[in-house]
Amino acid sequence: MSPAATWATALRVFAQLRRDPRTIALLLIVPVALVTLLKYMFIDEVGVFERIGVPLLGLFPFIAMFLVTSITMLRERTTGTLERLMAMPIAKLDLLLGYGIAFAAVAAVQALLVSLVAFGLLDLHTAGPRWLVVVLAVMNAVLGMALGLLLSAFARTEFQAVQFMPAFVFPQILLCGLIVPRDEMGRALELASWFLPLTYAYDALQRVSDDVLDARLALDVAIVSAVTVIALALGAATLRRQTP
Amino acid sequence: MPDQSAVVSEGLRVVRGGRPALDDLSANVKAGRVTGLLGPSGSGKSTLIRSIVGVQVIRSGSLQVLGLKAGSAALRARIGYMTQAPSVYADLTVAENLRYFARLLGVPAERVDELIETVRLDAERDKVVNDLSGGQRARVSLAAALVGSPELLVLDEPTVGLDPLLRRDLWAMFKRLADDGTTLLVSSHVMDEAGNCDELLLLYEGRLLAAGTPDDLLRRTGANDLGDGFLRLVEEAGR
Numbered sequence: 001m002s003p004a005a006t007w008a009t010a011l012r013v014f015a016q017l018r019r020d021p022r023t024i025a026l027l028l029i030v031p032v033a034l035v036t037l038l039k040y041m042f043i044d045e046v047g048v049f050e051r052i053g054v055p056l057l058g059l060f061p062f063i064a065m066f067l068v069t070s071i072t073m074l075r076e077r078t079t080g081t082l083e084r085l086m087a088m089p090i091a092k093l094d095l096l097l098g099y100g101i102a103f104a105a106v107a108a109v110q111a112l113l114v115s116l117v118a119f120g121l122l123d124l125h126t127a128g129p130r131w132l133v134v135v136l137a138v139m140n141a142v143l144g145m146a147l148g149l150l151l152s153a154f155a156r157t158e159f160q161a162v163q164f165m166p167a168f169v170f171p172q173i174l175l176c177g178l179i180v181p182r183d184e185m186g187r188a189l190e191l192a193s194w195f196l197p198l199t200y201a202y203d204a205l206q207r208v209s210d211d212v213l214d215a216r217l218a219l220d221v222a223i224v225s226a227v228t229v230i231a232l233a234l235g236a237a238t239l240r241r242q243t244p
Numbered sequence: 245m246p247d248q249s250a251v252v253s254e255g256l257r258v259v260r261g262g263r264p265a266l267d268d269l270s271a272n273v274k275a276g277r278v279t280g281l282l283g284p285s286g287s288g289k290s291t292l293i294r295s296i297v298g299v300q301v302i303r304s305g306s307l308q309v310l311g312l313k314a315g316s317a318a319l320r321a322r323i324g325y326m327t328q329a330p331s332v333y334a335d336l337t338v339a340e341n342l343r344y345f346a347r348l349l350g351v352p353a354e355r356v357d358e359l360i361e362t363v364r365l366d367a368e369r370d371k372v373v374n375d376l377s378g379g380q381r382a383r384v385s386l387a388a389a390l391v392g393s394p395e396l397l398v399l400d401e402p403t404v405g406l407d408p409l410l411r412r413d414l415w416a417m418f419k420r421l422a423d424d425g426t427t428l429l430v431s432s433h434v435m436d437e438a439g440n441c442d443e444l445l446l447l448y449e450g451r452l453l454a455a456g457t458p459d460d461l462l463r464r465t466g467a468n469d470l471g472d473g474f475l476r477l478v479e480e481a482g483r
Contacts, residue, residue: 080331
């Protein structure tokens with residue numbers, strides 16, 4: 001591994017993003033627009049925006065980075081650039097960390113912007129510290145990136161990669177507790193939710209929102225981090241230097 | 245080092261998609277020469293190239309590249325590889341692409357300017373690859389393979405689809421590189437190009453049909469041109 005190769009890759013991914021201002025605009029504007037929409041949807045229902053606003057702030061970057069990463073990595077596989085890189089002196093982790101740095105930076109900007117709008121303009125309240133919401137959002141973005149990277153190995157076309165979103169992300173959003181509290185779901189579904197990483201991401205955000213900064217929050221953060229590391233390691237394993 | 249080999253394969257066997265892509269292939273690539281790897285589509289050219297650059301799983305046999313086992317990490321900085329399709333980032337400019345590969349190889353940035361001149365893309369330097377013609381893209385991909393001034397340059401069909409003028413220029417460049425001591429292995433399915441090579445390896449259905457200089461092959465087959473000579477060899481093998 002070499003920091004120079006990691007940094008070179010991060011710079012390259014930044015340069016690619018810069019070439020695509022529309023994607024950047026979508027990444028930054030869509031979450032802001034959706035949070036604004038949410039605010040006015042529940043303008044007459046007290047407490048709803050507060051209850052789901054903070055978790056959604058922290059989950060947007062997860063969804064966005066999952067999609068962006070799975071498509072980008074798939075493109076790297078299908079255009080032959082990955083094969084070129086695998087024949088070059090670059091460690092697989094350099095490549096993955098390079099992507100990680102670039103996308104985490106984008107996620108941080110995304111999370112900061114949507115938080116500024118939500119807390120500053122839309123009167124979103126949180127009992128816990130706001131900065132922690134931003135930190136969790138970036139963490140979730142890196143989780144989304146790691147999972148997107150891993151799943152991209154199982155997609156052969158961009159159509160398939162896009163379909164992984166409803167296949168892998170939607171069930172997690174449905175079961176994480178955002179829509180129905182998990183203890184009110186059927187037993188089987190509640191059990192299933194224990195195995196989904198987004199459950200812990202949501203729980204952490206919920207706790208910060210309620211200012212319950214306890215050991216369970218620390219455990220949530222640990223689990224999300226562990227899943228990220230495991231997904232990255234598995235993702236690195238799917239990047240084969242030698243293919244049949 | 246007149247007859248030293250840069251690549252030595254012995255009994256190389258590669259299976260792709262359940263079928264043997266290379267079958268008991270024994271061949272040498274001589275150092276400091278331009279070796280043409282010729283054969284029809286599907287004859288195993290790309291598989292042999294991928295094996296040499298270390299991205300192909302090998303079933304059995306041995307493959308030594310620059311004195312090391314193919315796929316060794318130490319080889320990665322010493323081999324330049326140009327894939328069949330231009331494998332550069334379409335959303336980056338020519339210079340940005342080359343700068344990335346230069347950074348990965350720890351090569352100074354001046355090398356990028358030098359290469360852009362070498363492949364004659366000065367006017368396209370700051371253009372996004374997506375906006376370039378097919379021939380220009382191929383040259384970006386070639387430049388990317390040259391970034392690290394590799395000892396062994398492996399080019400998979402570098403001249404396919406290029407206009408005759410550009411093809412002539414590229415072959416002249418390959419010659420110059422070989423004169424400076426680089427070993428080149430260049431694949432092509434166009435027999436016309438065989439005459440540009442110092443040495444030839446003819447592949448057919450995953451097997452080595454013949455090896456030698458273009459003159460050797462003409463003499464051995466009694467054919468007038470290399471295309472005809474190749475056909476005679478295929479017919480002979482079939483009998």
